[in-house]
Amino acid sequence: MSLRRDAILREMGLAPVWRLRGRQAQPEPEPVLQPAAPTPASGPAQGRVRSDLRDGAGDLPQPVSTRSHTDVGDGVMGLGWDALEARIRGCEACGLCRRRKQAVPGVGDRQADWLFVGEGPGAEEDERGEPFVGQAGRLLDAMLASIDLKRGEDVYIANAVKCRPPNNRTPEAAELAACFPYLQRQIALIQPRLIVALGRPAAQALLNEEVRIAAARGKLHSHGGIPVVVTYHPAYLLRNLQDKAKAWDDLCFARRSMRGLKHA
Template structure:
């Protein structure tokens, strides 16, 4: 393993732990996948005072976003739900009440409760995942299981914390049976809720965690490996695509790639705050 990759793995908490087993014998034991080291301080430029008017876009960044934006979506792409008109003017409390009582798709039949989202409602950062799992369905909050603990650790590595300038939501608000991937019709039915959340939050940057989240935001077929390191755009908001934490728990070798994606997102945010 070269020095650069070794350094990246140490950042993600995958460096080996050395333990003395006996006289003259040393054995290597891998660190638990869900544990990351305490975050090193990250120096970011101070964010300007939030104003009610739309933020001016940095000219060179806007140009790059327009070049990276998804091409026109073909006719057979995911069709949006008519729910959009019904929720387009809702405030936060009314929106969340509508989500909790939603029956726009079959996922409502087996849920214990819908999971609208959690965090700072004026956040600069919006993280969008796939859908609730079993623990999320029980507690009504996204990313509270093992994948949630990994997400919290990932946030800490770039000096972020759940609920502080961060909002976390999912592409679908109800748990798919057996945690399967949401179907296109389910993503379409739930998308107006996510779209309204984005309009209310007005984040500077969206991080799509996994393929379903990216496809819901970009409304096109997405391959994570091909999308990493690129800026996409959703309604002129930059979108960074990376792996879902649940995927990383099953594929430890890609944690280093996720760390690179977080660094890319952090650099993008610094540029947005400087504009």
């Protein structure tokens, strides 16, 4: 492992985790590709999601209803980038618009091979209008660097919802549904080779099913024919340091998958 990557992993909190377990430095993991059955290309599944399916323990379960995005979707799918971002910034399709300072469309290379999808903006993102700029954003940048990626260079970063949920709570099903046409249009414009879903809400929005991160990791899922890798949200990793090593495994799996896609 290079000195540069070792420093990045220390920044992610991985090196202390490995030392505490008494392990010597290990070569980069070689994940086994386990394709999952294709899933529908639309959003959250019906029913209720149990609290144990969320990334963080102790969260209350959220109702999940059938996606209905006619009001937004009918006018979005033909938009180009500038019109799409203007529509997002002026959107009033759900109640999140009432307490936002600004909507956060996304940022990065609009022809990227890599698309990273998070949950929703936090307080700093709401202030600045860019996703992943707070402490979780700094960790995401370190995660990207660990696999030789950089924000804005062949990478686009977006969220499942474009406005900050109050108190940074998990987005509700209706909010995910209202915002999904925007994410869907971004995917259609970018045409990424690979999508990385950061956390349960993003994974559930993309895969249209209940998702447990522990069970979804290490497999290639599908959104509209585009491979999807599921891993933990950086904000979750900041609260659960023991799972950073698992996120590193997921990043290695994503990079290996991308290499396979480019050489297919």
